[in-house]
Amino acid sequence: MAQLTIIEAIRAAILHEMEEDERVMILGLDVGRLGGVFRTTDGLIEKFGRKRVFDTPLAEASIIGSSIGLAISGLIPVAEIQFLGFTHQAFHQLGQQLGRYRYRSRGRFPLQVTVRAPMGGGTKTPEFHPDAIEAQFVQSPAIKVVMPSNPYDAKGMLIEAIRDPDPVLFIEPERLYRKGRAEVPDEAYTVPFGKARVAREGEHITLIGWSAAVEVCEHAAAKLAEEGISAEVLDLRSLVPLDIESMVASVVKTGRCVVVHEAPLSAGFGAEVVATLQEEAFYSLDAPIARVASYDTPYPPATMENLWLPSSARVVNAARKTVNA
């Protein structure tokens, strides 16, 4: 066991899979000598060479598109998109091609491809880079969308993603990359998709988040505890497949819920969470489910991002209101 950051946990997962299976290769911008702009692939080109750690030309659609062909040829590509916002340059290759190849080939060509990308704000990156667009991928129904929030899950879920016979979009919480360490087993292990994680148990209200928003929920829960409100924090971990059962179980228990995400409110994945809960747990709800999200504007200038992103203070407010409703 070692104390790892999320960056280190990701690197450990890739390293393990590359050592284990020589079909695994990585490709993307600056993944080689630089080790990626966040160093998630640090040291890998020295170990595996340019054939298996490939700095591509600067063209996102071709990174995803060629991964499809690489997979068909018999390899297991792990593609990196430098920032999730730039998947928009590759959108037609991602949802429509990568996400449907098994379907459109009637099972002849399943694609064992992982696409990794960091997401989210709070680090003063320029516009587009931090866009939280996870809901857009969920609208492409045959791609898995998973989002770890801590080092343990990062390693286990990335190994799971690389071994998954279907394409997985693996979204990393950029803001938490180096924020804190946690115990991570040295050996390989997998964290199955479609199982939410109870990050904190509670009785009065459920706070649901994913990716970096889980941390916001945890802070809010700590503050709420001081006021005598016991909040359960549920980390969804994977949006597709979605763990409806755990969501429902927690809300049936607490009767109240706040959903938190970094994307702008409208049509964010929070809407899906609310809609699902109101379908499945309607008669258990003691108050409307609240959503705390970024505002419905483009990403603001860096100096104002912390006013725009959902804060634990806003979550606390929403939880209080919900509990008192």
Added chain:
Amino acid sequence: MAQLTIIEAIRAAILHEMEEDERVMILGLDVGRLGGVFRTTDGLIEKFGRKRVFDTPLAEASIIGSSIGLAISGLIPVAEIQFLGFTHQAFHQLGQQLGRYRYRSRGRFPLQVTVRAPMGGGTKTPEFHPDAIEAQFVQSPAIKVVMPSNPYDAKGMLIEAIRDPDPVLFIEPERLYRKGRAEVPDEAYTVPFGKARVAREGEHITLIGWSAAVEVCEHAAAKLAEEGISAEVLDLRSLVPLDIESMVASVVKTGRCVVVHEAPLSAGFGAEVVATLQEEAFYSLDAPIARVASYDTPYPPATMENLWLPSSARVVNAARKTVNA
């Protein structure tokens, strides 16, 4: 007043605006001699010439991207994307560039640009073409997203779109293009955005739809009436801006609601409608709001599309269940 199809209403709107304002121009694939693959621009090149009716090279991102520059130069582009599914090729130019230029230029460059595209299934078009991806655009918060369901709205909303100082994504219901005619005034008129339309009044339940799904709701309402269930049908018409007030008013009245859309269920715009209603009308709800949508799979083979798309029979079932809940 003439009886027009949606196609004809759209053509009338463009024609009027091009005659009225010489800055208005159209660009897209096959918009010239062919008059567009659906003939919405039929006869326009003969009238206005290639300068104002421009057959572009086959490249969607450049159609949207160059529209941005055309608008900055002082023109008012109306760009056509042949099928909404192919906006994915232009996604980075649409939400991030077109949709944010006013914001990122701090107001220096507002963009008076309309992007038109047909959406939806039921006509046996090949995969990708019919993708109902409207929710993805709503996640790009500074682009208006509007979706007429009938000839009158098509003309009035398209004129509104062309005159709107901000970018508007104008999504047309392909399946209804030539299905039926309706009275459309000869002169120019506008239908303001952000106002839903009560397509049918009712007391017991509200059916909410947009685009071609409105027709499905209307069929369902007719069948429900035979069983003594009086259903109100609300045609949202515009997703951004969203007419929350009318949605809430109707559901406060009926206490029950079914939302219908062509996109796959998960993270579809229906989720936003449900989430909003449960926030704003929680205490008026007598039963969980149901969603009737396409299934969470890629678009199926054409021969099976009618099993996959939301049918009025499924809406009737959902409404019955809701009313009896």
Added chain:
Amino acid sequence: MPENGVYQVLDPSGRLREGAKPVLDDEFVLEGLRWMLLSRAFDSKATALQRQGRFGVFSPVIGQEASVVGSAMAFEPRTDWLVPQYRELPAYLMWGFPLVKHILNLSGNPVAGRIPDDLKMLPTQVSLAAQLPHAVGLAWGLQIQGKEGVVVTYFGEGSSSEGDFHESCNLAGVTGAPIVFFLQNNQWAISTPRSFQSAARYFADRAAGYGFPGRVVDGNDLLAVYEVTKEAVDRARRGEGPTLIESITYRMSFHNTTDNPSRYQDPKDLEEARARDPIERIEAYLRERGMWSDEKAKEYRAVAAQEIEDALVEAQQAPRPEPAQIFENVFAELTPRQAAQRRELLGE
């Protein structure tokens, strides 16, 4: 069409150009002609069936048979991969794809139309140019693993305006992947004429910008198309990297069955194109060499017609699509939500 830079072996009347020495033996040419005739016959039959509502929308190859067949003949389907667009029927057949499966696809039964496991070809692609990076990745992957095989990908001159074309060619250049980019310049992208598509003199001129050779060939000349493609295949097999071939041809029919070219096409252009019909050209060549006659022509056409009839009959016997297939091959395993939706659909 015999223009500076455009490779030709036969002139439009089927005579050998001065100094030209065909490399294909006559039997092989006859075999090519057989595929061309089958393709042409299928297109007329399919058009008729589509008009009767028995087939979905489809895009005929008419006019481009030499371009497709001549290029496909240069590959070895046992080792080489075919990455199609949608207007290359004879190539699919030459790779071993059963005509009956093609018919099933056109008649809305794609599940039964699945590519057999042992064929090295990808499904047709309607998202234009989206197949190009797949083809590059595939070729690059073969190279990385030291597997034999060259990849050919087909696409139209219209599709070559998409960003995917550029990104794919550039990546192929950088990786040196064994791939042949085969651009069919049939002068039209639906109603958009070639002159509106690009100001480039030749589309093949773009290859220099990616660091590999570009060739221009008369796409209605079976022998020329074969030779130029074979050279590119040999290059790729030797590990010398990609080639971009522009095959200059003409779409002698509608874009697809929903299209009406009379709205935008000058009838004179079509007439001129008809005078350069690739089938007549190769027939004249073979006749000159004593390998072709009216009887042979009749016989080949009869055989083609029979082959199509047999496939149509066989297609009738395929199992009809089932609702449950909507939920097949989404993922290796359905998510719980998908499984619930499946149960709803099937009334379980």
Added chain:
Amino acid sequence: MPENGVYQVLDPSGRLREGAKPVLDDEFVLEGLRWMLLSRAFDSKATALQRQGRFGVFSPVIGQEASVVGSAMAFEPRTDWLVPQYRELPAYLMWGFPLVKHILNLSGNPVAGRIPDDLKMLPTQVSLAAQLPHAVGLAWGLQIQGKEGVVVTYFGEGSSSEGDFHESCNLAGVTGAPIVFFLQNNQWAISTPRSFQSAARYFADRAAGYGFPGRVVDGNDLLAVYEVTKEAVDRARRGEGPTLIESITYRMSFHNTTDNPSRYQDPKDLEEARARDPIERIEAYLRERGMWSDEKAKEYRAVAAQEIEDALVEAQQAPRPEPAQIFENVFAELTPRQAAQRRELLGE
């Protein structure tokens, strides 16, 4: 760098190449040098301020001053439009963009850093190559309306791998729009070396594939860059359409302030590049002509330093960003939902 096809007027030591006749008069060259020195001085100052946390991430121009200044000198900012990427500071200033506004942008106050209404320039772009179709549309729109003006757009060799590059060049070729594509090949895209970016001999070779001329120029030679660009501008002004210019230069510093080139750069390469410093080259040229001296160098540098100090002081006085600005310029009018969110944020 003096290589076949690469246009050069001065050799690396600043001497005129044999037969070269500079077209720029000395005063104009001095003016160019002034901008180059201002840019260089700003980059050091900004780096220091960024290290103190007063500036956000930024990308210095160091090493590329001749490339940016020499090209920008060929335009007329009164009528011509500038469409930047993000590494062209002196061009923004030459277009009239106030240094103080640039500082405000870097220090997180972009609202105050808005482009003044009378300047013909677009905002910097971080979505690489996304500015290219905007530039083409702008040029094409000027042409349609018979307005005067040429558009220049800057981008890196890395960005030229994006699909947007291809689609934009192709559309420019088809429309014949008055535009100059100015590709700065500074050998790096973050850590990705030029050789991994493309197998093309020159990026400018791509122009042929779009039907317009491509030129290659020594980007560290102010005089050569000016001349090649001026020719392209004149062409465009005459209505003869686009040109693609590849300016071969070198990024002599980090990619941006978060980068550490020692991880991937051979120090020898950097040393070699430093020996071709564009500022030293033009200083040597002017010195040879009696237009430059140690005193002048000191004087110019002092003036630049003062200009920067003044702008920094002025920037301090700009109003600080206000939370309400989050909701400014989203739409002409906020939607009801946005208006409600604004009230929530402001506690109204």
